[in-house]
Amino acid sequence: MSIRLRVAAVFTLALAIAFVLGSWLLASQLNGVVVAAVDSGLTIQLNQASRLLPSPGPAGPAPSPVPGDYLIQLIDPAGRVRRAGPDTPTVPLLTPSQQREARQGRITLTETIDGESQRVMAEPVPGRPGWTAAAAVSLEAADGTVSALVARLAIGGSVFVVAFGIGAYLLARAALAPVERLRREAAAMSERDAAARLPVPATRDEIAALAGTMNDLLERLHATLARQRSLVADASHELRTPFAVLSAELELAARPGRSRAELAEAVGNAAEEAGRLARITDDLLTLASSDERQLEIRAEPADVGGLLARSTEQARRRAAERGVTLRLSVPDGLTALIDADRVRQAADNLIDNALRFAPPGSDVAVSAAGTGSDITITVADAGPGFEPGFLPHAFERFSRPDDGRARTNGGAGLGLAIVDAIARAHGGTAMAGNRPEGGAMVQLQFPGARLPGPPA
Numbered sequence: 449m450s451i452r453l454r455v456a457a458v459f460t461l462a463l464a465i466a467f468v469l470g471s472w473l474l475a476s477q478l479n480g481v482v483v484a485a486v487d488s489g490l491t492i493q494l495n496q497a498s499r500l501l502p503s504p505g506p507a508g509p510a511p512s513p514v515p516g517d518y519l520i521q522l523i524d525p526a527g528r529v530r531r532a533g534p535d536t537p538t539v540p541l542l543t544p545s546q547q548r549e550a551r552q553g554r555i556t557l558t559e560t561i562d563g564e565s566q567r568v569m570a571e572p573v574p575g576r577p578g579w580t581a582a583a584a585v586s587l588e589a590a591d592g593t594v595s596a597l598v599a600r601l602a603i604g605g606s607v608f609v610v611a612f613g614i615g616a617y618l619l620a621r622a623a624l625a626p627v628e629r630l631r632r633e634a635a636a637m638s639e640r641d642a643a644a645r646l647p648v649p650a651t652r653d654e655i656a657a658l659a660g661t662m663n664d665l666l667e668r669l670h671a672t673l674a675r676q677r678s679l680v681a682d683a684s685h686e687l688r689t690p691f692a693v694l695s696a697e698l699e700l701a702a703r704p705g706r707s708r709a710e711l712a713e714a715v716g717n718a719a720e721e722a723g724r725l726a727r728i729t730d731d732l733l734t735l736a737s738s739d740e741r742q743l744e745i746r747a748e749p750a751d752v753g754g755l756l757a758r759s760t761e762q763a764r765r766r767a768a769e770r771g772v773t774l775r776l777s778v779p780d781g782l783t784a785l786i787d788a789d790r791v792r793q794a795a796d797n798l799i800d801n802a803l804r805f806a807p808p809g810s811d812v813a814v815s816a817a818g819t820g821s822d823i824t825i826t827v828a829d830a831g832p833g834f835e836p837g838f839l840p841h842a843f844e845r846f847s848r849p850d851d852g853r854a855r856t857n858g859g860a861g862l863g864l865a866i867v868d869a870i871a872r873a874h875g876g877t878a879m880a881g882n883r884p885e886g887g888a889m890v891q892l893q894f895p896g897a898r899l900p901g902p903p904a
């Protein structure tokens with residue numbers, strides 16, 4: 449059932465109930481007034497009933513005839529009707545018990561006599577102990593007045609309620625029309641059109657707010673989609689070169705007449721490219737999983753010094769080849785609640801970058817510190833530092849300052865993006881900058897990760 453139908457139905461039902469209640473109140477009020485009028489007519493008749501008795505003194509004026517609508521009886525103590533008005537039956541209007549009651553004082557009742565609703569009033573006759581005077585009148589006319597009112601209320605009310613229901617439906621339809629318009633616009637939108645937005649009415653109402661919120665959502669969805677597309681494009685671009693090199697090496701090796709040394713070199717080159725491919729695929733998988741949900745982190749108490757020592761140890765040979773000295777400084781017993789494998793992955797990436805840029809004879813400093821409950825890990829080198837224009841994009845995927853994708857000096861541009869994803873998955877941040885004395889510096893912060901004392 450549509451909302452407009454539901455709204456109209458609820459309003460109509462509520463109005464119908466209110467109308468029926470109001471009509472009932474009005475009818476019962478009117479009935480009360482009419483019965484009161486009938487009762488005062490009966491009182492007058494009773495007051496004049498003694499006229500029906502023969503006067504004991506000299507003959508007075510003849511009793512005025514009782515209007516034909518009223519039945520009047522004078523009943524003696526034995527219960528017999530001794531006098532009756534014109535057209536009044538001689539059967540007593542009151543039962544013996546009612547007569548007994550009426551001898552005490554006035555009684556008023558509504559009865560059905562001869563299939564007709566009657567109002568009966570009776571009281572003692574003054575000056576005649578034991579006698580009662582009873583008067584009755586048909587309630588037909590009074591009932592007719594009330595029924596006529598009820599009939600008119602029923603007809604008028606039905607027309608009113610139906611008209612109101614139609615009005616409520618039209619109103620609800622008009623109020624919901626902008627929603628329907630919005631739905632049609634949304635249905636007609638193409639998922640390929642990244643710039644498509646819903647028109648936001650200038651009404652500053654709920655509909656405008658809904659359209660605005662939906663547009664925000666669309667924007668976020670399109671941004672995510674664009675990111676995914678560019679990731680796929682960049683990934684295939686990055687993978688193409690190693691694959692091309694790999695197949696060229698293999699082709700070369702397969703040519704007849706290769707010397708042993710040539711074959712060994714081709715295989716060596718092929719293995720290097722295969723390793724490169726494997727690393728990029730690993731990195732992509734890590735980043736893809738950090739996109740879908742937060743990168744999965746298994747935080748456990750870890751010795752930060754030991755963790756960084758393993759990273760530097762593994763890089764030591766490469767550092768020596770380049771004539772660079774790796775220096776590690778971590779306070780004793782610095783313990784943190786982190787995913788040691790992930791943090792090592794981040795440190796390895798940073799050390800790898802630093803070693804690539806550090807000039808021979810310089811130092812690469814790897815350090816960690818605890819301030820309050822926070823842990824900071826810093827890798828600094830004395831190389832050329834980050835290009836200032838590149839700094840805001842340093843943590844983006846596939847971003848490298850030489851955007852011509854010359855691969856002479858490095859990798860795919862995924863390392864820092866992974867470092868950033870790992871820091872964020874820990875609830876921390878990664879920051880890149882240049883040191884005043886020259887050289888690059890990347891810092892990871894893990895707020896609240898520090899644990900008191902060495903790990904158990």
Ligand SMILES: Nc1ncnc2c1ncn2[C@@H]1O[C@H](COP(=O)(O)OP(=O)(O)OP(=O)(O)O)[C@@H](O)[C@H]1O
Pocket residue numbers: 731797801802805829831832833834835842847848849850858859860861862863864865888889
């Ligand atoms: N220590 C550094 N000094 C100067 N520039 C740096 C330093 N570390 C990173 N960069 C610059 O930032 C870019 C992005 O680094 P990132 O680690 O993300 O990618 P990459 O090292 O090029 O490739 P990958 O890490 O995927 O093998 C680098 O290409 C380099 O230009």
Ligand SMILES: [Mg+2]
Pocket residue numbers: 797800801859862863864
């Ligand atoms: Mg790197």
